[in-house]
Amino acid sequence: MPPDFLEDHAVAAWTASGAPLVDLLRQAHTPGRLTGFRRGGRAAVLVAEPRHVHQVLGVGGERYVKRSHRARPLLGDGMITATGEAWQSQRKLLQAMFTGRGIQRWEHHIEGAAARVVERWAERARLGEPTDIAEDVQFFTVDTIWRSLTDRPLDRETYVDLAAVQDIVAALPADVGGTAALPPAVEAAIAALDERMLRALADARVRHRAEGHGPGPVPTSGPSVLDRLLDAADTDPAYTDRLIRDELVTLLVAGYESSARTLTWAFVLLDAHPDVMERAAGDGSGVEAVLCETLRLYPTGWLLPRHSPADQTLDGWAIPAGTDLLVCPYLTHRDPEVWPEPEVFDPGRFPARSPLPPGAYLPFGIGPRACLGTRFAMREMEVLLGALLGRFTVETTGPASEAVFGVNLRPAGPLHARVRERT
Numbered sequence: 392m393p394p395d396f397l398e399d400h401a402v403a404a405w406t407a408s409g410a411p412l413v414d415l416l417r418q419a420h421t422p423g424r425l426t427g428f429r430r431g432g433r434a435a436v437l438v439a440e441p442r443h444v445h446q447v448l449g450v451g452g453e454r455y456v457k458r459s460h461r462a463r464p465l466l467g468d469g470m471i472t473a474t475g476e477a478w479q480s481q482r483k484l485l486q487a488m489f490t491g492r493g494i495q496r497w498e499h500h501i502e503g504a505a506a507r508v509v510e511r512w513a514e515r516a517r518l519g520e521p522t523d524i525a526e527d528v529q530f531f532t533v534d535t536i537w538r539s540l541t542d543r544p545l546d547r548e549t550y551v552d553l554a555a556v557q558d559i560v561a562a563l564p565a566d567v568g569g570t571a572a573l574p575p576a577v578e579a580a581i582a583a584l585d586e587r588m589l590r591a592l593a594d595a596r597v598r599h600r601a602e603g604h605g606p607g608p609v610p611t612s613g614p615s616v617l618d619r620l621l622d623a624a625d626t627d628p629a630y631t632d633r634l635i636r637d638e639l640v641t642l643l644v645a646g647y648e649s650s651a652r653t654l655t656w657a658f659v660l661l662d663a664h665p666d667v668m669e670r671a672a673g674d675g676s677g678v679e680a681v682l683c684e685t686l687r688l689y690p691t692g693w694l695l696p697r698h699s700p701a702d703q704t705l706d707g708w709a710i711p712a713g714t715d716l717l718v719c720p721y722l723t724h725r726d727p728e729v730w731p732e733p734e735v736f737d738p739g740r741f742p743a744r745s746p747l748p749p750g751a752y753l754p755f756g757i758g759p760r761a762c763l764g765t766r767f768a769m770r771e772m773e774v775l776l777g778a779l780l781g782r783f784t785v786e787t788t789g790p791a792s793e794a795v796f797g798v799n800l801r802p803a804g805p806l807h808a809r810v811r812e813r814t
């Protein structure tokens with residue numbers, strides 16, 4: 392049976408309105424059915440039911456492919472955009488640094504970067520000046536990932552080049568199949584970022600040789616991600632300077648944007664729920680639940696597109712070759728069958744009392760392409776949120792942030808707040 396497609400006139404009306412893609416997905420969404428729409432001769436189906444999500448990303452992870460056209464101008468051939476054997480070997484190389492005990496090596500970077508934000512807030516509190524939470528948490532997440540990539544703390548000048556990534560990401564087409572033509576200012580920001588990365592690479596190569604690394608077997612542990620990539624380059628010709636640049640930019644973009652936006656969303660939600668904020672501040676034990684619930688309501692990876700190169704059947708529905716499958720964690724996470732009163736922010740839902748249906752909760756994706764940095768991200772967010780809530784009270788002073796559904800789901804604008812030391 393073919394999926395239900397929206398009438399062409401409904402799609403044309405949506406196009407004419409200039410509304411974001413999420414509005415079209417909401418229109419198409421019909422619980423219990425597989426629904427979609429056609430645009431410019433291309434068919435796309437919405438994948439929001441947990442069992443469909445599980446099949447497309449989990450068990451069907453090999454059949455439905457990732458094309459990532461949208462981010463390629465920025466990420467090149469790094470791990471997010473790579474496919475097939477290239478992806479497999481890239482993932483294998485870095486996996487151990489980010490899973491299991493591997494992340495313990497980043498603990499001192501995370502603690503160091505969190506201490507800088509705590510100091511900054513203490514200064515703001517002393518002077519009675521407001522701060523921009525969105526900016527502060529972004530500095531933190533850029534700092535943690537930069538230290539992990541290069542083993543160097545972040546200076547302001549480097550931060551400015553790296554943080555320009557957010558303008559680049561915002562300029563990427565949010566829509567699947569969007570073109571890669573970017574405004575000149577964005578091309579220039581990508582060039583500045585490239586220069587910064589290639590300079591970091593050249594510096595690291597000099598240090599790397601001086602420290603006695605060289606051709607030989609790839610060690611199973613190393614001080615930084617860049618060292619690991621340089622070791623790989625000694626034995627594997629696939630690791631050209633270009634690919635190392637792509638991998639660094641990929642880890643930078645993946646590693647700071649989502650964590651920064653999630654922390655900002657957490658403060659937006661906590662500000663609206665002071666009782667939850669006080670409980671989480673108490674002994675810090677509720678911080679993880681606050682983050683899990685924040686990621687349920689605002690999964691920064693709100694849309695995970697896949698493509699079907701061959702004819703497939705999904706839960707009895709016929710998926711012809713060439714169809715885009717728009718997995719949408721944002722809609723899945725608001726399924727009332729799984730989450731009673733889905734719009735309500737309630738960290739008490741976590742940890743879940745009974746196992747959730749497969750595919751029902753996926754802020755970090757599922758299946759072979761699930762997030763490499765899940766453990767790193769959760770740890771860094773818990774450390775910072777715990778440290779800030781434990782020491783300061785927070786009261787925002789600006790209007791509530793609107794959600795922007797771009798390549799990722801981010802809060803619009805800054806988040807100005809007054810912070811005070813707890814007495």
Ligand code: HEM
Pocket residue numbers: 457470471472482489641642645646647649650653690691692695696753754755756757759760761762763764765767768
């Ligand atoms: C709150 C923070 C984060 C969120 C919500 C998040 C979310 C995601 C999601 C949903 C995916 C899967 C995309 C897909 O299936 O199409 C993904 C992939 C990925 N993430 Fe994260 N991420 C976060 C933090 C991080 C961090 C800190 C790092 C790096 C240290 C990272 C590195 C990656 C990489 C490399 C991939 C691609 C994996 C692959 O294709 O094999 N992420 N992330």
